Amino acid sequence: MPNVEIDGRTIEVDEGTSILEAAGQAGAAIPHYCYHAGLSIDGTCRMCLVEVEKSPKLVISCATPVAEGMVVRTESEPVKKAVADVLEYLLINHPLDCPICDKAGECGLQDYYMEHGLYSSRMHEKKWLKGKVIDIGQLVLDQDRCILCTRCVRFGDEVVGDQELGFIDRGSRKTIATFMDQPLKNHYTGNLVDICPVGAFTDKDFRFQARVWYLEQTKSVCPGCSRGCNIEVHHTMRRFRFEHKRVYRLLPRYNPEVNGHWMCDFGRHGYHSVDSPERLFFPLVRDGDKFSQVPWMEAMRAAAEALRGAVEAHGPEAVAVIPSAQSANEDLFVLRELFRDSLGVPHIDYRVPAAEEGYEDEILIKADKNPNTHGCADLGLVPADGGRDLDAILAGCRDGTIKALVVCHHDLGHLFPDGDQAEALSGLEALVFLGSLPTSTQALASVVLPASVYVEREGTFTNFAGRVQRFWQALEPLGEAIAEWDIWVGLAQALGLECTYRSAGDAFDALAQAVEAYAGLSYDTLGADGEPAGVAVAEAAE
Amino acid sequence: MSTTPTLKRPARAKGDRMTWWEAIYLPEIFRGLAITSRHFFSNMTGHILQLFGLGRNLQPAVTIQYPEVVRPLPERTRTLHRLTKREDGSPRCVACMMCESACPAFCIFITAGEHPDPTIEKYPVRFEIDLGLCVFCGYCVEACPEDAIRMDTGIVELSTYRREDLLLTIDQLLKLEPVDRTTPRSMHPIPPREGDGTWSPPGVEVPTHLRAGLTRLSGDPIAVGSDQPPSS
Numbered sequence: 001m002p003n004v005e006i007d008g009r010t011i012e013v014d015e016g017t018s019i020l021e022a023a024g025q026a027g028a029a030i031p032h033y034c035y036h037a038g039l040s041i042d043g044t045c046r047m048c049l050v051e052v053e054k055s056p057k058l059v060i061s062c063a064t065p066v067a068e069g070m071v072v073r074t075e076s077e078p079v080k081k082a083v084a085d086v087l088e089y090l091l092i093n094h095p096l097d098c099p100i101c102d103k104a105g106e107c108g109l110q111d112y113y114m115e116h117g118l119y120s121s122r123m124h125e126k127k128w129l130k131g132k133v134i135d136i137g138q139l140v141l142d143q144d145r146c147i148l149c150t151r152c153v154r155f156g157d158e159v160v161g162d163q164e165l166g167f168i169d170r171g172s173r174k175t176i177a178t179f180m181d182q183p184l185k186n187h188y189t190g191n192l193v194d195i196c197p198v199g200a201f202t203d204k205d206f207r208f209q210a211r212v213w214y215l216e217q218t219k220s221v222c223p224g225c226s227r228g229c230n231i232e233v234h235h236t237m238r239r240f241r242f243e244h245k246r247v248y249r250l251l252p253r254y255n256p257e258v259n260g261h262w263m264c265d266f267g268r269h270g271y272h273s274v275d276s277p278e279r280l281f282f283p284l285v286r287d288g289d290k291f292s293q294v295p296w297m298e299a300m301r302a303a304a305e306a307l308r309g310a311v312e313a314h315g316p317e318a319v320a321v322i323p324s325a326q327s328a329n330e331d332l333f334v335l336r337e338l339f340r341d342s343l344g345v346p347h348i349d350y351r352v353p354a355a356e357e358g359y360e361d362e363i364l365i366k367a368d369k370n371p372n373t374h375g376c377a378d379l380g381l382v383p384a385d386g387g388r389d390l391d392a393i394l395a396g397c398r399d400g401t402i403k404a405l406v407v408c409h410h411d412l413g414h415l416f417p418d419g420d421q422a423e424a425l426s427g428l429e430a431l432v433f434l435g436s437l438p439t440s441t442q443a444l445a446s447v448v449l450p451a452s453v454y455v456e457r458e459g460t461f462t463n464f465a466g467r468v469q470r471f472w473q474a475l476e477p478l479g480e481a482i483a484e485w486d487i488w489v490g491l492a493q494a495l496g497l498e499c500t501y502r503s504a505g506d507a508f509d510a511l512a513q514a515v516e517a518y519a520g521l522s523y524d525t526l527g528a529d530g531e532p533a534g535v536a537v538a539e540a541a542e
Numbered sequence: 543m544s545t546t547p548t549l550k551r552p553a554r555a556k557g558d559r560m561t562w563w564e565a566i567y568l569p570e571i572f573r574g575l576a577i578t579s580r581h582f583f584s585n586m587t588g589h590i591l592q593l594f595g596l597g598r599n600l601q602p603a604v605t606i607q608y609p610e611v612v613r614p615l616p617e618r619t620r621t622l623h624r625l626t627k628r629e630d631g632s633p634r635c636v637a638c639m640m641c642e643s644a645c646p647a648f649c650i651f652i653t654a655g656e657h658p659d660p661t662i663e664k665y666p667v668r669f670e671i672d673l674g675l676c677v678f679c680g681y682c683v684e685a686c687p688e689d690a691i692r693m694d695t696g697i698v699e700l701s702t703y704r705r706e707d708l709l710l711t712i713d714q715l716l717k718l719e720p721v722d723r724t725t726p727r728s729m730h731p732i733p734p735r736e737g738d739g740t741w742s743p744p745g746v747e748v749p750t751h752l753r754a755g756l757t758r759l760s761g762d763p764i765a766v767g768s769d770q771p772p773s774s
């Protein structure tokens with residue numbers, strides 16, 4: 001492996017590493033626009049010029065592989081001058097829209113100008129004007145701001161395989177465009193906003209909503225499908241008082257094992273329900289035709305009494321639970337302990353079919369729109385011996401053999417093609433609903449327990465490939481919602497059972513003890529990238 | 543070489559006992575009366591002399607009959623904000639939120655909209671300043687890249703009967719004019735709020751989702767049951 005000296009530091013890197021990447025490993029940041037770790041090398045922007053000893057002129061570090069004994073200087077005077085010159089070229093026709101540009105604050109042009117440019121303009125000529133505010137579907141294109149780095153073009157070619165963007169004209173008039181301003185049709189357009197070093201693309205979802213420096217970042221996992229892309233939640237409380245909005249955007253977080261650098265548009269824009277005014281904010285208990293809002297203690301008591309009543313009068317066979325793959329592993333584990341292990345309920349089935357078939361592609365998007373189906377399966381939330389599956393549970397509700405039903409998150413409406421859900425469930429003595437958003441099933445419940453959403457709590461999801469991934473709490477729950485595992489703990493205590501989990505971490509560690517596939521995992525060491533479940537099992541088998 | 547400055551203790555620190563001279567009370571009373579009388583007679587003498595055109599260099603104290611008479615303000619006093627306008631009367635503000643970012647009191651709130659003219663692109667649908675929080679630091683004026691906000695209305699009388707009225711909306715801010723320094727300043731009322739507190743270019747409907755926060759102005763609680771934002 002070659003040894004290189006970069007700014008006086010000698011490091012050993014892999015064969016074929018570019019100078020730019022080697023410099024990154026050595027801790028020297030080389031400015032660049034066209035280089036992106038997730039795309040091929042292009043070498044168009046000329047920002048990453050460095051001085052290599054014995055080379056007659058500066059070389060572009062992104063496309064020059066290191067060689068044994070190479071001596072590289074990234075901060076010498078010729079390099080600084082070259083970078084400033086490139087910046088000056090890029091700014092010849094740049095509109096300097098910063099006050100109204102959503103990229104301001106995280107813009108490559110702004111950052112490098114402050115670091116390396118700092119010249120005053122020598123241009124007397126008028127700027128060459130290109131198109132502004134061009135509607136290209138989910139994004140708005142501003143051709144003026146483009147610095148022609150081709151990242152977006154390569155993204156189309158290499159990641160989504162759809163060459164929608166390209167350049168037209170040459171020289172000063174060279175312009176990024178879609179054919180005849182047609183809208184982009186792929187499902188990964190949001191990534192263009194992220195990878196574009198300037199503000200040429202703005203996402204209509206985030207456009208003009210906030211300035212980027214308002215936003216705090218919290219690591220999380222996208223709950224949009226079973227891929228479980230690693231994300232960063234960008235949120236602020238600063239404008240909540242007026243706008244009732246806390247989460248402003250989701251950005252992908254690099255994880256080579258799951259999503260690489262990208263995420264899909266469905267997931268990216270899937271956060272709106274988090275701040276929805278429709279959310280279930282308070283525990284509700286049925287009061288004739290409507291709900292009355294009650295304190296948590298009272299709702300817990302009502303749910304506990306209903307469940308205890310059904311179990312005592314008709315035995316645990318009269319109770320059924322429909323957990324959801326929207327819930328985190330911790331929630332499912334406490335639910336399993338409470339219903340299956342303590343109450344002895346045999347009818348547990350999480351496999352509620354989706355109302356419509358989910359879209360799937362070869363890149364990231366999975367048809368299963370639940371983040372934690374794998375976790376449900378790992379925990380065995382399917383009927384035990386003699387237990388009823390979903391269809392039989394619903395049949396039991398109709399014929400009166402099921403007296404109490406617990407439903408998590410689901411909207412069961414589509415399982416009743418005749419639209420007779422209300423009638424079918426009317427024979428129940430108790431319908432306990434746990435969830436964050438109202439559904440047609442929730443509207444029929446006798447007790448509603450409001451659960452906090454994924455940005456308001458922490459926990460783990462297991463993605464389709466069995467990777468256990470942690471998400472972190474970004475915000476306080478709205479209203480009186482609390483985390484699902486905590487609701488089950490409260491309900492267990494209201495039933496007089498011993499249940500002492502004090503945090504999601506507690507519940508996960510107990511889960512790791514109890515479930516074979518999770519053996520060896522620990523909440524604290526799970527880390528930001530997650531870990532595959534079943535490793536300990538596989539190792540033991542070898 | 544510098545010497546450490548020594549602080550002189552006052553002769554009598556708080557809590558010390560009174561001297562015998564102070565304790566007998568009357569001498570101190572007369573001393574106080576003497577100070578008051580000195581001011582009274584010197585001011586009266588000054589005013590009488592000036593009445594006859596004498597004693598020009600004296601500066602007897604004056605009482606200004608506020609609010610009938612108002613003092614001229616120094617030229618650079620920071621007074622109530624206003625939003626400046628383009629020639630066509632639309633706000634110069636491009637909703638860049640620099641002022642909102644700079645404001646140390648977090649009292650500016652802007653909601654941006656999509657302007658039909660692509661050369662303007664962004665405009666403020668709502669621009670609110672909560673004077674109940676404002677500390678009149680003027681940072682918003684300094685921060686503005688468009689000279690769109692100024693504090694030159696000459697208005698310093700900002701009392702209202704209701705706290706909500708201290709929240710100025712964009713229509714109020716646009717109606718305010720710079721102080722006219724050629725005529726004596728008079729008391730200005732803050733222009734009343736009109737409409738729903740939004741602005742939009744002619745022919746552009748304010749999108750409903752941008753009206754969302756306006757319930758706040760009418761004092762209705764927002765959807766979550768408490769109008770306090772949960773702390774994050």
Ligand code: SF4
Pocket residue numbers: 094095096097098099101102103104105107108109110145198199200
């Ligand atoms: S792309 Fe960057 S430099 Fe250009 S207007 Fe936007 S923030 Fe300013």
Ligand code: SF4
Pocket residue numbers: 145146147148149150151152153176195196197198200201
């Ligand atoms: S639009 Fe952005 S990503 Fe595409 S070439 Fe221009 S600067 Fe690069």
Ligand code: SF4
Pocket residue numbers: 641644645646647648649650671675676677678679680681682683
């Ligand atoms: S004067 Fe200061 S406190 Fe008042 S709005 Fe401007 S920046 Fe905020």
Ligand code: SF4
Pocket residue numbers: 634635636637638639640641642652682685686687688689690691
């Ligand atoms: S800084 Fe100026 S242009 Fe920007 S939002 Fe404030 S008033 Fe408007």
